[in-house]
Amino acid sequence: MRTRLNELPRWRAYIVLGLTLAAFIGLLMLALGRAPVVPAEAATAAAPEGDLVSYQRIIERLRGGADYYTAAHEVLVADGYGTRSVFNWRTPAWPVLLAALPPGGGQGVLAALALFGLLLVYRMLREEGGVLVAVLSMLAVGISLGGIVAPASVVFSEVAAGTLILISVAAYGNGWRLAGLLVGLLALFLRELAAPYVVVAIVLALRQRRWNEVRLWGLGLAAYAAYFGWHWWMVSQQLGPMDRAYGDGWLQFGGVGFILATAGFNGLWSLGPVWLPALLLPLGMLGLWAWPKGTLALATVVVFVVLFAAVGKPFNFYWGALYTPVLMLGLGWAVAAVWETLRQR
Template sequence: MTPTRMPIWTARPTRFAALPPGRARATLALLVLLLAACLLALRSPSPPPVSGDSANRAEDQADVVLYQTIVEQVRHGGDYYAVTAQALRTGDYPLRPFVTFRLPTLAAVQARLPDLGSKVLLYALAAGTAIAWWMRLVPAFGRAPPRVVALLLLSGGMLVFVQAELMWFHEVWAGLLIALSLALRRPGRWVEAVAFGLAATLVRETAALYVGVMAAAAWAEGERREATGWALAAAVLAVVVAAHAYAVAQVVRPLDPASAGWAGMLGFGFFVRTMTLSTALSLPPLWLAAPMVGLALFGWAAWAEPLAARALATFAAYAVLLGVAGRVDTFYWGLLVAGPLLVGLAFVPDGLRDLSGAAASGRRRRITVTRLVQ
């Protein structure tokens, strides 16, 4: 018999502790392949570096300046679609297809608030998201030190989300709303999660992929009412997007430029690179940061909790989106899921120990003791 070992950090054994030896060895092989695949980020293209000079802000943060300009003009009475069309033309951005126009939700809210109000709202959303995740993570760890480490890792994933100069960026708000939605979802309690997930899609329609993942997960888990709730959220978004497309068509001219398309086909390495750019992993060199992304994904796979499975499915879905449709200049799509990613690293010590133990258990010599009664 293999004795059950006490967890190192987690409150209970990870998902890998109960794996049969054969499956554990196959999982170890997959982990090695994952870490090797993460090194593809070393060959993945990266957006041009920012100069750091405030005089070059219009070039370094062209998209941020664009969205800020739109908000300011709407605040002074401009029509959102007319203002956006003119701003896109001025900045030599494409105006077709209609998805080159952001949904007006964020601009409408920010135009009705002073800049300080938008900053306060952003910080409040970030704080609420951090608290929600802290409440989900506390039961997962048996002692205070790993809880502190998990909180630090969460902070490292949310660094970008508390930069006030990025408050005009739609992905920042949508990423926080997705993270909050995921943290709030519990078995039998999903209304709040659906509400914040819908809010994320109304800020940035690419958050619809998260809604789809959650709907599929709920259906697979037998949560039919929850799956219906996510489907209704998708239906609401579809109506909003249809109205948005119609409004865009009223301001686009026949000679306006069209987008070059989104079939970047940059691969898994590009997803890994976007995760390093969107978190504190931008600080270490890429050869070290890239495998950390793979280990974080492994940690999420190790956590024996339905929430972890949904989070991992969400990361996987956006990895496909970024790897297939992402371009170098759309690396910020990674912000939609970057917030909680690094938390997975907190589960790596127990996950590796349980997985290696399960893989080695089959090689141990088995002794059968038979008691004869005469």
């Protein structure tokens, strides 16, 4: 099996493994020194001020016939959100879709998407890395996507967008570029925080001179700009004397601590011990780097990780759902690459 790790001279491969081990130890020390918070439990806590409960209330009002922006404004103001910024208002696509579905329908949609994504992952990695890599990575990704068994997780548009980003990466990996592009745009329409993935995909298309794809991305971004502009205008129509702005912005520079928190919001992996994200983050990134055709996946994770070092408030750790399924693609490659390197004589 060919990986970037075991193609290196042996001494360089051991340096890479040493750096990975050092990253794990550093993250482990940080994780053990933090207050014991389990992201999965925090995400499903019924705190009145939490995003989860607020958007559950908005969805219930939509099911009762309310307009999205009217319902969102009433709930966000009542729950103390800084509604003067449009970025504190979710775009309506995902809440409106959830409200249109019967109870449990959102879980059904995400389950179908997750299953489709896993099949794409297996097909992609079976051809490149063999059965072992495909099965290990598919299992790791499946555990990451398994968080949708909790009904509350469906409310988070980040979970839906992260599932779509995974499908887009796998579609690209299978050579289905148009499908990858369209699914990536859909993720953006569900959550603007999918924008870093879109930027990565466009940069790679430019680098490889895939001009037709670049033009299609341009059309998609123009459509999204119109959609977000309409969203901005609709929000502005709701603002009044009861609306306030947050005293601080989204630039929080949470650094490695916040990165580790986002890595911990990782489906059923979140139920593991507190030190598990400290292992999965460097190991997953090692595997994505070792994967010869993993450039899109690796760049996606790196961009999100770097972004979250600066952007995001402490309670936004659930943003990790945007990149953790893609991160888990690297586990199978990491196991295979380390094994092949250590067995060399």
